[in-house]
Amino acid sequence: MRHLCLLVLLAASLAAADPIYVTAFRDPCRAIEVHRLVLANEPVVPLTVVVGGVERQVPAVSVALPRTDWVVHRALVDGLAPATEVTLRFPGTTERVRTLPADLARPLRIATGGDTMHKPEWLAATAKALSARDPDFVVLGGDLAYEDGKNGARVVTWIQTWVASARAPDGRLLPFVSCIGNHEVQGSYGGDITKAPYFYAMLPLGGSATHAIDIGDEVSVILLDSAHTTPIPGPQTAWLAEQLSKRAKRPSIIPIYHYPAWPTVKVSKGEKDPTGNRVSKLIREHWVPLFEAAGVRVVLENDQHTYKRTVPLKGGQPDPGGITYLGDGAWGVDVRRIFPGLTWLAKGAEVRHGYILDIHAGGRIAVTAVDETGKDFDSVDIPAR
Ligand SMILES: [Fe+2]
Missing domain, CATH: 3.60.21.10 (Metallo-dependent phosphatases)
Structure with missing residues (x-):
């Protein structure tokens, strides 16, 4: 039974692979909101943000998804430059995203x-x-x-x-x-x-x-x-x-x-x-x-x-x-x-x-x-x- 539970837990964590999604409700040229979907018992850790080789840590907060085993760890990332590639790292997951351009040099x-x-x-x-x-x-x-x-x-x-x-x-x-x-x-x-x-x-x-x-x-x-x-x-x-x-x-x-x-x-x-x-x-x-x-x-x-x-x-x-x-x-x-x-x-x-x-x-x-x-x-x- 214990083995079965472990297997189920392992399968759940592998299937999810801690997905990260990114929103931009404030200023999509300079700020993003990064969300990590994790099981509720995961500790909250900071997001690592890398721009042009320079790393910084951004604190995350946990937001409950009621009546599920899951929560969202959310980090608000500010102070970015427009049209810039940003690397996002939570333990076990690395993603890239690009801020929006601030001009319309291209559509x-x-x-x-x-x-x-x-x-x-x-x-x-x-x-x-x-x-x-x-x-x-x-x-x-x-x-x-x-x-x-x-x-x-x-x-x-x-x-x-x-x-x-x-x-x-x-x-x-x-x-x-x-x-x-x-x-x-x-x-x-x-x-x-x-x-x-x-x-x-x-x-x-x-x-x-x-x-x-x-x-x-x-x-x-x-x-x-x-x-x-x-x-x-x-x-x-x-x-x-x-x-x-x-x-x-x-x-x-x-x-x-x-x-x-x-x-x-x-x-x-x-x-x-x-x-x-x-x-x-x-x-x-x-x-x-x-x-x-x-x-x-x-x-x-x-x-x-x-x-x-x-x-x-x-x-x-x-x-x-x-x-x-x-x-x-x-x-x-x-x-x-x-x-x-x-x-x-x-x-x-x-x-x-x-x-x-x-x-x-x-x-x-x-x-x-x-x-x-x-x-x-x-x-x-x-x-x-
Ligand atoms: Fe509808």
Whole structure:
């Protein structure tokens, strides 16, 4: 029996190999957050960071993953230079990562998508397809592990699968961020941080799912919460207005949230098409006018498990100067049938996929849709405003 226990423990530690994942919620050009998934009885040790042959130690803290045998050891690494290769070392594991460039001398490449893991092999397939394009950064749209705020084992599987598959062609880890989705939350909508214990533990969110992330002087990514743990009207909308006004001169501001303003599948009771959804209406009422006033040209949406590209929309109508909404969350999930006759849809497909956004100096964004096998199947060029 004792031998069997030892074997099981050994197998568990070998399978996990202490995966390290890297996020960048603060300043992806100069700061990263490094997380080591370990069994809860492992001592907390500092992270060793090596840049240009110079080593330093960064203290780690332990964060519980409730009702699992696992914890995350988290180290916040600051004071890095942009576009710099960094070696990360915890006992038994060495990884590399690269900070983001602070200028757009070459286009910044972001990979994005949401609704990532009905099945781990589907998470891995799209992660590999997008990673093969050598992105600088990954921006996820929520519904990562489908643990519903309850099933911690799925979060552990998500981390292990992500670390194994989201790697650039040179093997380095890809830094990522994510907004929150309904499957992170007990009850899906109208909750608070206590209803999403795993999401707020696995990511360094500081108690808020809303973040404005600046990448150099031209690009910002705005992570929003489509009513899962933060209401849409009120403080979140006020915060969004303030963040957008502070960034008025930036050519590329990219909001991302989970439930879409322009959904493609789900029809609420008593409504005639998907746009009648309560959350969608709130987003169109409170956020979209702010996006339009701020010169936003592309918005990332998720949740519906389809491929969606809208025509550019302004005030709810087609307008060449409007916003293109990209979605609709089908990285690693069963895809759904698109609701017929949506006049604002430029392209729809029932296919697992992610996007590559190449963000150029001055604001042009070249968008490529990549399916889970690595094939391009749609593209659009979004001009500067
Ligand atoms: Fe969802």
